[in-house]
Amino acid sequence: MLKVIELFAGVGSQTESLKEIGIKHEVVAISENDKYASRAYELLHGKVNNLGDIRAIKELPNADLWTYSFPCTDISLAGTQKGFDKGSNTQSSLLWEVERLLTKANENNNLPSILLMENVRALVSKKFIDDFEVWLKFLESLGYKNTYQILNAKNYNTPQTRERVFLFSFKNDVNYTFPEKQELLVKLGDLLEDVVDDKYFISIERINNFSDMTNRNGFIRGLTFKPLEKTSPIAYTITTRSGARSTDNFIIVPENTKKGFREAEVGDGIYINRPYQKRGVVQKSKIPTLKTTPNDLGVIVNKDDLISLRKITPREAWRLMGWKDSRIDLVINEFSDAQLYKMAGNGIVINVLKEMFKKIEI
Ligand SMILES: C[S@@+](CC[C@H](N)C(=O)[O-])C[C@H]1O[C@@H](n2cnc3c(N)ncnc32)[C@H](O)[C@@H]1O
Structure with missing residues (x-):
């Protein structure tokens, strides 16, 4: 023994x-x-x-x-x-x-x-x-x-x-x-909970703080969000490049590379703490390193047929x-x-x- x-x-x-x-x-x-x-x-x-x-x-x-x-x-x-x-x-x-x-x-x-x-x-x-x-x-x-x-x-x-x-x-x-x-073989999406309390979704205010909303020749790197209802604290991302197309199935995350952005899809993990200063902000079907607080991380999920962004839950962290x-x-x-x-x-x-x-x- x-x-x-x-x-x-x-x-x-x-x-x-x-x-x-x-x-x-x-x-x-x-x-x-x-x-x-x-x-x-x-x-x-x-x-x-x-x-x-x-x-x-x-x-x-x-x-x-x-x-x-x-x-x-x-x-x-x-x-x-x-x-x-x-x-x-x-x-x-x-x-x-x-x-x-x-x-x-x-x-x-x-x-x-x-x-x-x-x-x-x-x-x-x-x-x-x-x-x-x-x-x-x-x-x-x-x-x-x-x-x-x-x-x-x-x-x-x-x-x-x-x-x-x-x-x-x-x-x-x-x-x-x-x-x-x-x-x-195990993807991030396999470990995400299906039903998650609204408190884990990222507020529009927070997203505005980390998104790069600079308009560069008509191209906005940052994410644009539309709340479900005017009063909803939950951000629903619907647009990507130039237009607001609710059919888009990816979002643009700014990052500090020549290209300046990465596309992220449902099931991807992203850095949400000043991503425009970092590289590798989008992790395909994975989460970036978990630290002792989850506030620098987000996962891209579907919510009510729209693409959205939320924090991981404690169960998901474990x-x-x-x-x-x-x-x-x-x-x-x-x-x-x-x-x-x-x-x-x-x-x-x-x-x-x-x-x-x-x-x-x-
Ligand atoms: C990096 S974590 C290790 C976690 C561990 N490997 C696990 O499986 O969860 C370091 C741990 O050391 C503990 N720690 C910090 N100071 C300590 C001390 N003076 N004596 C004993 N443990 C301490 C912390 O509370 C923390 O749980």
């Missing part, structure tokens, strides 16, 4: 993946200090030995596998970029608590045989690679053999563009190879991280939308973890 410790456990994507591929394991402890995530963890996986704030843990029980997807807040491009220097007191510098606990385990002669780290791809970017190398050297000094790779969830049959770096460290001489890419409905049902009514989005956005895509774990001989 594999003994597992999930540090920065969140809602336990790690144990969920092991369960799904039938690897017999026991979670001997977790470290999670957020009260909502801790509660969601227990609703999903049952009572657990949660040691709370990692900074207060003196030593960990004996285990075979430690996972540590430490906070990315100060590494990610969307975050502060303050980094994770030891003693810097940033959220991301909590990584060094793992160093402390590994050093202790080494003294006690009970180092785990496998370690799995996850973080945003910026961790191995020019800005942070030297710091990351320091971390690798430390692990080597304890006798670990490291192997890391950036994996994109869309290559593991999940309709989300989500690049994350994964690092495995093995105490024994394991020749690990990361899983091969898979065909994307589905896009690979959770099954029967599992989502355990948490969906227990937390606010904000908490549900945060827990999903903080997590690791289950399919990616499953494919990686399948490649280990446990």
